[in-house]
Amino acid sequence: MAASGGTRSELDQIAKNDNPINCDVLIIGAGIVGAAAFRELCRYKLNVLLVDANHDVGGDASKANSAILHGGFDPNPGTLMSKLNHDGLALWFAWSQELSVDVEWTGSLVLAFNESEINEITRLYENGKSVKIPVKFLGRDETLKREPVVNPEVKASLYAPVSGIIDPFQAVVALVGNGLKNGGRIRLDTRVEEISKRSDGIYVRTSSGLIRTKVVINAAGLYADQIMRMAGENWFSIHPRRGQYMILDKNVGNLVRHVIFRAPTSIGKGILVSRTTHGNLLIGPTAEDLDKPDKRTTAEGLATVLESAKALVPFPYERFTIAQYAGLRAIGSIDDFVVAHSRTMEGLINAAGIKSPGLTAAPGIAKELCNLVSALVPLEEKANFDPYFELPPILRELPYKYREELIKGNAAFGHMVCRCELVSEGEIENALKMEPPARDLDGIKRRVRATAGRCQGGFCMPRIIDIMRKELNLPYENITKFGNKSNVIYGDNRGNE
Amino acid sequence: MLVAVVGGGPAGMAAAVAAKNAGADNVLLIERAERLGGVLPQCIHSGFGLNYYGRDLTGPEFAEYLRQDVMQSGIEVWLNAMVIEAHHDKTLVVSKPDGISFVRADVIIFAVGARERPRGAIAIPGTRPAGIFTAGTAQYMINVQGLNIGNDVFMLGSGDIGLITARRLTLEGAHVHGVAELMPFPGGLARNIQQCLKDYDIPLFLSHTVTEVLGKDRVEAVKVAQMENGYVVPGTEKLFPVDTLILSVGLLPEAELIKQLGLTILPYTGSAAVDQYFQTELPGVFVVGNGAGIWDLVDNVATSASVAGEASVKQFYEPSQEATLEPCGDIRVVLPQRIAIGVNNPPRIWFRVKRPLGVCSVALTCDGKTIARKGYASLRPAEMAEISLKLEQYNVIEPGDNLQLTVTPL
Numbered sequence: 027m028a029a030s031g032g033t034r035s036e037l038d039q040i041a042k043n044d045n046p047i048n049c050d051v052l053i054i055g056a057g058i059v060g061a062a063a064f065r066e067l068c069r070y071k072l073n074v075l076l077v078d079a080n081h082d083v084g085g086d087a088s089k090a091n092s093a094i095l096h097g098g099f100d101p102n103p104g105t106l107m108s109k110l111n112h113d114g115l116a117l118w119f120a121w122s123q124e125l126s127v128d129v130e131w132t133g134s135l136v137l138a139f140n141e142s143e144i145n146e147i148t149r150l151y152e153n154g155k156s157v158k159i160p161v162k163f164l165g166r167d168e169t170l171k172r173e174p175v176v177n178p179e180v181k182a183s184l185y186a187p188v189s190g191i192i193d194p195f196q197a198v199v200a201l202v203g204n205g206l207k208n209g210g211r212i213r214l215d216t217r218v219e220e221i222s223k224r225s226d227g228i229y230v231r232t233s234s235g236l237i238r239t240k241v242v243i244n245a246a247g248l249y250a251d252q253i254m255r256m257a258g259e260n261w262f263s264i265h266p267r268r269g270q271y272m273i274l275d276k277n278v279g280n281l282v283r284h285v286i287f288r289a290p291t292s293i294g295k296g297i298l299v300s301r302t303t304h305g306n307l308l309i310g311p312t313a314e315d316l317d318k319p320d321k322r323t324t325a326e327g328l329a330t331v332l333e334s335a336k337a338l339v340p341f342p343y344e345r346f347t348i349a350q351y352a353g354l355r356a357i358g359s360i361d362d363f364v365v366a367h368s369r370t371m372e373g374l375i376n377a378a379g380i381k382s383p384g385l386t387a388a389p390g391i392a393k394e395l396c397n398l399v400s401a402l403v404p405l406e407e408k409a410n411f412d413p414y415f416e417l418p419p420i421l422r423e424l425p426y427k428y429r430e431e432l433i434k435g436n437a438a439f440g441h442m443v444c445r446c447e448l449v450s451e452g453e454i455e456n457a458l459k460m461e462p463p464a465r466d467l468d469g470i471k472r473r474v475r476a477t478a479g480r481c482q483g484g485f486c487m488p489r490i491i492d493i494m495r496k497e498l499n500l501p502y503e504n505i506t507k508f509g510n511k512s513n514v515i516y517g518d519n520r521g522n523e
Numbered sequence: 524m525l526v527a528v529v530g531g532g533p534a535g536m537a538a539a540v541a542a543k544n545a546g547a548d549n550v551l552l553i554e555r556a557e558r559l560g561g562v563l564p565q566c567i568h569s570g571f572g573l574n575y576y577g578r579d580l581t582g583p584e585f586a587e588y589l590r591q592d593v594m595q596s597g598i599e600v601w602l603n604a605m606v607i608e609a610h611h612d613k614t615l616v617v618s619k620p621d622g623i624s625f626v627r628a629d630v631i632i633f634a635v636g637a638r639e640r641p642r643g644a645i646a647i648p649g650t651r652p653a654g655i656f657t658a659g660t661a662q663y664m665i666n667v668q669g670l671n672i673g674n675d676v677f678m679l680g681s682g683d684i685g686l687i688t689a690r691r692l693t694l695e696g697a698h699v700h701g702v703a704e705l706m707p708f709p710g711g712l713a714r715n716i717q718q719c720l721k722d723y724d725i726p727l728f729l730s731h732t733v734t735e736v737l738g739k740d741r742v743e744a745v746k747v748a749q750m751e752n753g754y755v756v757p758g759t760e761k762l763f764p765v766d767t768l769i770l771s772v773g774l775l776p777e778a779e780l781i782k783q784l785g786l787t788i789l790p791y792t793g794s795a796a797v798d799q800y801f802q803t804e805l806p807g808v809f810v811v812g813n814g815a816g817i818w819d820l821v822d823n824v825a826t827s828a829s830v831a832g833e834a835s836v837k838q839f840y841e842p843s844q845e846a847t848l849e850p851c852g853d854i855r856v857v858l859p860q861r862i863a864i865g866v867n868n869p870p871r872i873w874f875r876v877k878r879p880l881g882v883c884s885v886a887l888t889c890d891g892k893t894i895a896r897k898g899y900a901s902l903r904p905a906e907m908a909e910i911s912l913k914l915e916q917y918n919v920i921e922p923g924d925n926l927q928l929t930v931t932p933l
């Protein structure tokens with residue numbers, strides 16, 4: 027891993043012996059940034075390859091965040107972050123329709139409880155005005171009128187109507203799915219270990235073989251600085267900032283209408299209370315600077331989440347919690363996104379330090395990446411590019427008539443497997459068959475919600491592994507929660523298999 | 524008249540049979556699984572049926588006996604059929620492999636059982652690896668699917684399901700490193716502590732909990748510490764190198780369908796308030812078995828569900844003609860919570876205590892006046908106990924009375 031752009035020994039060896047996989051553009055990282063770039067680059071007559079070290083698409087930060095489409099008043103005007111937040115937000119309007127991604131424009135409220143917080147939201151208000159975002163100042167009464175459950179101690183709030191919530195994992199799946207449909211390729215369980223520039227292209231050594239490409243896009247999230255170092259680029263570094271969350275039962279999902287923030291501090295946007303697109307309630311995140319990646323939740327962190335959420339919206343959250351998780355923000359050594367050509371290796375483009383609002387900005391980042399690619403290889407649009415993508419049907423959302431039709435076509439749609447989220451066997455089959463397919467339990471959970479409900483898979487998980495075994499023709503021992511060594515079962519005791 | 528029974532576990536089967544025997548024209552039993560029996564098919568240990576069938580049976584045997592009763596009674600059974608919605612006019616929406624059906628019933632008996640509380644409900648900090656199972660899920664995977672789910676196991680919670688699963692895992696060759704229980708007393712029956720833990724040298728750590736899960740892909744260890752007033756006692760943290768964590772931290776009634784009917788949910792049962800016939804505030808809607816409150820003995824489940832099944836074909840009692848009953852002090856749960864007045868047979872009252880008690884006396888009171896009293900040599904949280912009212916005691920109760928159940932150590 028220590029190899030920098032200059033070290034060629036091993037790569038040269040492999041290049042001689044191995045037949046490399048060839049592509050025009052290699053994207054490292056199938057999080058929201060890599061996925062958005064993949065989708066956009068597949069518009070063009072290019073051979074695009076997306077790789078990720080993980081067993082599934084979805085990234086790391088991209089599947090453990092607040093899932094908010096930020097209004098754009100937070101980043102300082104003039105920064106790349108501010109511009110791309112703006113661009114991204116506007117593009118999500120169009121993309122959510124083209125790709126049938128769940129987005130709800132709920133609007134957001136940033137609450138202020140004291141003088142210094144009022145100053146803070148005043149600053150945000152001015153930010154917003156200067157980049158032409160429709161923000162509004164609300165007094166105490168108006169705040170309570172719009173959101174009666176917030177702490178009545180509230181003094182004022184900043185209202186941003188054009189902000190909302192999104193299903194970030196579904197967004198990645200749809201973006202990747204659309205790219206695949208338009209001719210892109212993907213390789214998972216593929217960790218990039220070394221990058222080297224030669225006269226006939228950039229050679230990238232991965233844990234699953236050698237790749238030769240003209241352009242590399244570094245969308246490696248928290249590890250984007252490692253990829254930069256592989257190319258000899260040492261000016262930038264990233265450290266993780268952990269955010270812990272609690273997810274609550276759908277029964278209380280409608281507690282708030284808007285996304286409710288606290289006035290921000292220097293290290294983050296503070297704890298928020300929000301509904302998710304699935305109807306659960308979400309509270310968090312903490313902001314803890316760490317030396318190395320560590321996605322553990324902690325007793326202190328979860329206590330902070332509860333306490334801070336209660337200060338915003340008083341509610342007995344602990345009685346309704348169904349899951350807790352943590353995500354790691356990629357905090358760069360400069361306080362802005364880096365979306366630019368590498369300073370050391372021609373052909374490498376970095377999307378690094380993509381912290382919040384990276385999810386919101388992702389479509390904007392992708393467009394910017396396309397611009398940068400066009401300086402290296404010609405971009406010629408495919409005549410038959412299809413911008414649309416549809417996810418397999420979700421039964422519980424459909425009118426009876428359509429459910430009935432699906433069941434008539436395949437009885438598995440009538441067979442309920444996950445009782446909490448009402449997911450049928452047919453939907454699980456679809457999750458395993460779709461592109462990109464689910465290959466593990468978490469992949470099924472994130473695509474169709476089975477095991478994501480209030481019993482967290484107690485009832486359906488054993489049944490899902492039976493379906494996986496049948497559909498994928500896998501022995502039980504090979505079924506994992508999320509790839510790698512996350513095996514769920516150690517063996518089959520019946521001796522008949 | 525159509526009686527629709529939702530759930531084909533012991534409660535649903537017993538209720539369906541009783542309804543049919545009491546003269547219901549049509550009884551429809553709707554079960555979402557591929558077989559009748561509820562959780563019984565996975566309970567391959569014995570100890571079932573001593574009261575209901577007068578013999579010691581395993582779970583699958585008990586289920587089979589009930590299933591025979593169902594089959595012989597001319598009850599229509601739908602398998603692989605899940606009720607996905609319940610409406611106020613007693614219409615049920617059912618998802619089946621041949622389509623969506625709408626069942627318009629005269630009576631609905633909900634016998635939907637309970638779900639286990641998962642890790643997320645108790646917010647154990649740490650990583651989120653594979654290898655964490657609830658006890659009932661583990662029991663299903665071991666006994667029904669025949670799978671090896673772990674080699675080195677730690678268990679949190681000492682309820683009976685957990686204890687039985689700990690023994691089962693041991694018999695399957697796993698090493699159960701220990702069982703932690705947050706309370707200062709075990710959650711399960713004394714019999715199971717002896718036969719499932721002590722007999723197999725599995726240590727029980729009372730007043731302890733799991734404070735952290737470690738491991739990236741699969742569980743690699745758990746941290747366990749002694750607790751006092753909700754806080755870790757410093758210096759008591761121990762690391763257990765296990766690949767599996769089993770949780771036996773409580774059952775919650777499945778109340779989603781009854782919530783759809785707008786019935787209020789009692790915080791201490793997690794289900795709707797029922798009268799002595801297990802009828803809810805909505806005439807013609809009954810809730811039985813673990814869906815009404817958590818029972819430990821399947822015999823009691825079957826007995827009480829039969830009461831509901833029989834009553835369901837008779838007249839419904841007017842809500843105005845009833846008294847209410849609530850648990851007080853060391854009584855945690857009481858069933859029923861409403862008492863219909865003016866019926867001939869006096870009700871049986873079931874209850875559970877919050878902590879183990881020695882010799883004590885349980886009293887049913889109204890405005891400080893004692894209506895009934897019963898002495899017990901001991902009471903345990905793990906066991907549902909009962910008081911059967913005598914007719915003269917029942918007759919004292921007036922509509923609108925607010926009754927209380929209290930316990931006094933002697």
Ligand SMILES: Cc1cc2nc3c(=O)[nH]c(=O)nc-3n(C[C@H](O)[C@H](O)[C@H](O)COP(=O)(O)OP(=O)(O)OC[C@H]3O[C@@H](n4cnc5c(N)ncnc54)[C@H](O)[C@@H]3O)c2cc1C
Pocket residue numbers: 054055056057058059060061077078079080084085086087088089090091092093094095096216217218219245246247248249250268269270311353354355356380381382383384385386387
């Ligand atoms: C706690 C938290 C809350 C947030 N809330 C919001 C929010 O509400 N709204 C918002 O807009 N943004 C939010 N963000 C920011 C947003 O989630 C991120 O900016 C965004 O997800 C980053 O996407 P990404 O694709 O760059 O990174 P990731 O999703 O982390 O994906 C990077 C991928 O690169 C892969 N990778 C890394 N190294 C290699 C390698 N060597 N070889 C192969 N693959 C590799 C990884 O496996 C991973 O899949 C939040 C972030 C966090 C952590």
Ligand SMILES: Cc1cc2nc3c(=O)[nH]c(=O)nc-3n(C[C@H](O)[C@H](O)[C@H](O)COP(=O)(O)OP(=O)(O)OC[C@H]3O[C@@H](n4cnc5c(N)ncnc54)[C@H](O)[C@@H]3O)c2cc1C
Pocket residue numbers: 529530531532533534535553554555556559560561562563566568569570571572604605606607634635636637658659662684687777780811812813814818819820821822824
């Ligand atoms: C793991 C475990 C071990 C136990 N061990 C013992 C023991 O050793 N001794 C003892 O006496 N008791 C034991 N019990 C207790 C006893 O088994 C239960 O009290 C009893 O099974 C409860 O019966 P039930 O019918 O209420 O619920 P369940 O047995 O849970 O049955 C409920 C049924 O309803 C169905 N259902 C739920 N929702 C729907 C829907 N919407 N549509 C259609 N069908 C639905 C379910 O599929 C299930 O079949 C144990 C319980 C458990 C959970």
